[in-house]
Amino acid sequence: MRLPRRHALLPLSAALLSLALVQCKQQHNAPEAPRPQAQQQAQQAPAAVSDVLKARRPQGGEYMGLYLVDKKVGYVFTDLAPIPGRADRVRSIQELHFKANVGTRVSERVHREERIYEAGPRGRLVAFTIEQRGDGGTQTLVGTASPTGVSVVRKRPGLADETVNLPPTTEVVEDADQVRVAILRQANVDGSMLDGTDLGTYKLSTTVRPTEERLVSGVKVKVGKAVSVSEKEKVPVTAYVAEDGRTLELEYGQTMKARAEPEEVAKRLDTVEVFGLTRVVLPRALPPEAHTIPGKVTLVMKDLPEKFQRDTYRQKYQPRPDGSVQVTLSAKAPEPKSLKPRPLADPEGGKNLETSIIIESDNPRIREQAEQLVGGEKDAYTAAKKIVTWVATTLQKDYGASADRATDVLRQRKGDCTEHSLLTVSLLRAVGIPARRVDGVIYMVNQDGVPALYWHEWVEAFVGEWTQMDPTFNQVVADATHFGVGLEGNAEITPLIGQLKVVEVK
Known part of the structure; x- marks a missing residue:
């Protein structure tokens, strides 16, 4: 990725x-x-x-x-x-x-x-x-x-x-x-x-x-x-x-x-x-509960600017006297009572349903594929899970086969996290589910055995409430190993690369 x-x-x-x-x-x-x-x-x-x-x-x-x-x-x-x-x-x-x-x-x-x-x-x-x-x-x-x-x-x-x-x-x-x-x-x-x-x-x-x-x-x-x-x-x-x-x-x-x-x-x-240059090395491995749904983990971070410390339904921040910040990451499935049928109105005014030269959610090939996957399913969350699962199991994990347009990803059917997220958002919007890409870091242990956070991209869909999903790793609820810091590939997070530090895992 x-x-x-x-x-x-x-x-x-x-x-x-x-x-x-x-x-x-x-x-x-x-x-x-x-x-x-x-x-x-x-x-x-x-x-x-x-x-x-x-x-x-x-x-x-x-x-x-x-x-x-x-x-x-x-x-x-x-x-x-x-x-x-x-x-x-x-x-x-x-x-x-x-x-x-x-x-x-x-x-x-x-x-x-x-x-x-x-x-x-x-x-x-x-x-x-x-x-x-x-x-x-x-x-x-x-x-x-x-x-x-x-x-x-x-x-x-x-x-x-x-x-x-x-x-x-x-x-x-x-x-x-x-x-x-x-x-x-x-x-x-x-x-x-x-x-x-x-x-x-x-x-x-x-x-x-x-x-x-x-x-x-x-x-x-x-x-x-x-x-x-x-x-x-x-x-x-x-x-x-x-x-x-x-x-x-x-x-x-x-x-x-x-x-x-x-x-x-x-x-x-x-x-x-x-990968090695930009990863955030952890003092120890994350506990098992970070990987479960529902799940939770707490990290103490340094060099995280205040503008990124915005509480969400998944991430809570508590500043500490030494300038560090305690971040609690949690993950759970959306509440059944909040789920709604598609198509849904975008709670943010429509931008998360828009098409573009990159998203291409109005393209006939994207629409045809999305409708084929969803069929007559009206429940937005059930429809979203079908799309995420299909992208996760259909796209070949292949760095170096990347593409900058959703139709190219659909045609090539391979790529890394950015291709998985781009195609997923495009398909979700095509069937009336507001969606956007999320940029941040995810916990992994690579061949060198070092526990670390690596830069990654996944998606967030509005199904009656916002919920994060990871089509790269086939998670219909993104677990608490995901720490989001930006949306839609925004370069605002660039200054964090190489600077963000985790000094404690709780």
Whole structure:
């Protein structure tokens, strides 16, 4: 199994990619070089040219090495410049390359985005090409944007092209590099970004911070500082930009960083085993009652930020004087008196019944499979159990055969925890059961015999009350070995990776 998909700098998920790209596309870095004449001219550009072209940046793009807990797992290349021969158009390029060992397999992922904008102030996004290769599948998305909507053609090897029509996006050229625009203006920047994985448009904001002094090659230099936050990822990304326009470093919390490096250095990656690097080692094994239904276990944790300490029907938090927190995890089947027939209204306003380019719950193949599994069963919980059991017993457990769309999972019928959860949520929504994915950690003892919590993904369904279910391990009630910290692959949990500690098991 692997980390949830939006944890940007890890391999183990495609939208792990999206954080690195959405945030890195606003900042860049490379070896120090003299400022080219073209950049000097850009500084003197007329008012009709966007500030994104007036900001200094290295000519020819920048490379950054990506580090997880000080181990190099990939690199990013970014560039932004006028299109040769087209003074009215700007091209933004972002590439993410990831490679790491996951168990006995090697996970590799390449995600490349090219976006074309109008060059004037608040020039709109007019076209884009998104290429994905390796873990998660191979596909190309070719998009055309207009004030009335976005049309995307999806191309995959051996399959017919598909066209998806989406609402218009509010993304403009300044959003391609909010950090440099904010530092140039010395003012905060608010905008939006069309996400490279689910093609939704999300708010994006960058806040300017006071200039700092940092050591660069042993010399103190003044650097601009700005913090960007995406409505989708919710992870503050801090950028440090030199006066000549080079991005020196990006910080994704304490455990993930991107550092400016020459191309040949950026492309030299460490051999990293992600399971061992990111797991949370326990002081002892969990007791048997953690595995039963009903069941319970209590853990004492350190370095769990307060924003994650929200009581739920499964998890209760009790802060301790030393800064640690006692977490009680419990699991039980939903109360029979609370169960309701399907279709159900979503208690959160409908978002847990929505379809998307990833969930695809309105796809005819998904609907047909869901109805075949559920048949005439009206009780929502009974129907949900049928879907979870079918996914658990039908999908082959296979890391490296991953997919980013529910229909691809249905077709391939194999994958790890993210594929199991994605297809389950899609099938549940298709038969009128509100559902969402849950990201967190689960207890396991691997071949080395060390009891630990490993990053995992499972699902939560509303059947009259919320209940968590794990289609990877065929649990119609997820037991108390599951500790949830986020929803829907949200990269907000990224700073916990490599930092969360369990100091006591009760």
